[in-house]
Amino acid sequence: MGDEQGAAPTKQRRISQRGIATRERILDAANQLMFVRGVNATTLDDVREASQTSKSQLYHHFADKQDLVRALVKYRGALVLQREGGRLERLRSFSGLVRWRNALVQANSLNNGKYGCGLGSMAVELSDQDEQARSMLSETFAAWEKLISDGLHRMRDSGALRQDADPEKLATGLMAALQGGYLLANAAHNVAPMEVALDMALAHIKSFLSQPSGEPTR
């Protein structure tokens, strides 16, 4: 499955500016609808209507629904990694981690915790029914964790974190707390569990700081 894109040309074909825009419009509509309703509960007619396109365009740009969903997995993955990359690339201190936490919590609180994580929801819904999607999502999670662990590595190299801290495990734990927080917040329609979960993970990381800021680890 070496396809670069969902719209991988079977044979070469000119791709007009308009065509690209249409494809983007479809993906964007699918992204929004499937975010709030879930993947399986969203029909192609929903997508068609919301994107102001037609059936033939859907099947022109995507082979079938599965193909669209896989393209969406890439699309969302790219969006998340871009957003998170911007936030995490300069991470060098614990306070930066706190700011990162606050940004995620604030964004989710706008929905009162609803909908959860765009990637996590898809992972749950698709892992059991589309091996390729699962695989891509798993890789995206790994890349996301790497953005975090890279930051933790920088903190360790600069001496902010102790040498016995394991950036990879800390990043995995933080990601799990984040995803579990999203899940519980979604079920409760309340961001509070997400805050508690992230604060736990942050406290755990804090316990590996070289010079305890604020109150000591004790």
Add this chain to the structure above:
Amino acid sequence: MGDEQGAAPTKQRRISQRGIATRERILDAANQLMFVRGVNATTLDDVREASQTSKSQLYHHFADKQDLVRALVKYRGALVLQREGGRLERLRSFSGLVRWRNALVQANSLNNGKYGCGLGSMAVELSDQDEQARSMLSETFAAWEKLISDGLHRMRDSGALRQDADPEKLATGLMAALQGGYLLANAAHNVAPMEVALDMALAHIKSFLSQPSGEPTR
């Protein structure tokens, strides 16, 4: 909300032993199928076939698919709370928590991390499309967390945990780590992330122990 069962009698009717067994068979089949395929990807014919029943029986015992799903939410919730109640009711020490962790990890490793948590998966799939199911799931999570926090309270009362430990928040954090761990393990088809996540949560709880066992907090 007020219904005792999915098969709430419209008017009184005798419920024979055979009828009860059939209903149970349906629920059990739905439970297994929807666990591995997901709720929305499982059809009623799948359930009918797996349970060795017929369409009319499905609609005799359950009003519609939504009703069946809601009954399944209760069913699974009861199973999980019963299982977890057995494991957690005597929780009084940190090592008990470790045993609890090990049991969950071992069970999930039998599937190589696949399928995730029966409750968590449903929460993600249903929260955005069935308010009543979401509400029940949220309550089930709360009850599950209470089993944990009760144990932590006992530990605090006995002096094992320090007074400044907050059992409720610790339980929420632990539950988030568990759910996030399930999710990542499912996406990766590998239990490792779940272990890391739970170990993080346990380390966090450990940092609230009165007498640090093994190596100290720092």
Add this chain to the structure above:
DNA sequence: CACGGCGAGGACTAAATCGTCCAGAAAAGT
């Protein structure tokens, strides 16, 4: 022992939804 009601079976209907097709419009190449 007969009768009434409950449970079981499976064919049938209706609706939703995926996917196809063809004709017309727009854009690109010459």
Add this chain to the structure above:
DNA sequence: ACTTTTCTGGACGATTTAGTCCTCGCCGTG
């Protein structure tokens, strides 16, 4: 400007799946 290719639109068909209905058999009860 003209031809060819690509893009767009919506009607149409096929399939899946939820939900209905009618018949038969069994069990308990009067």
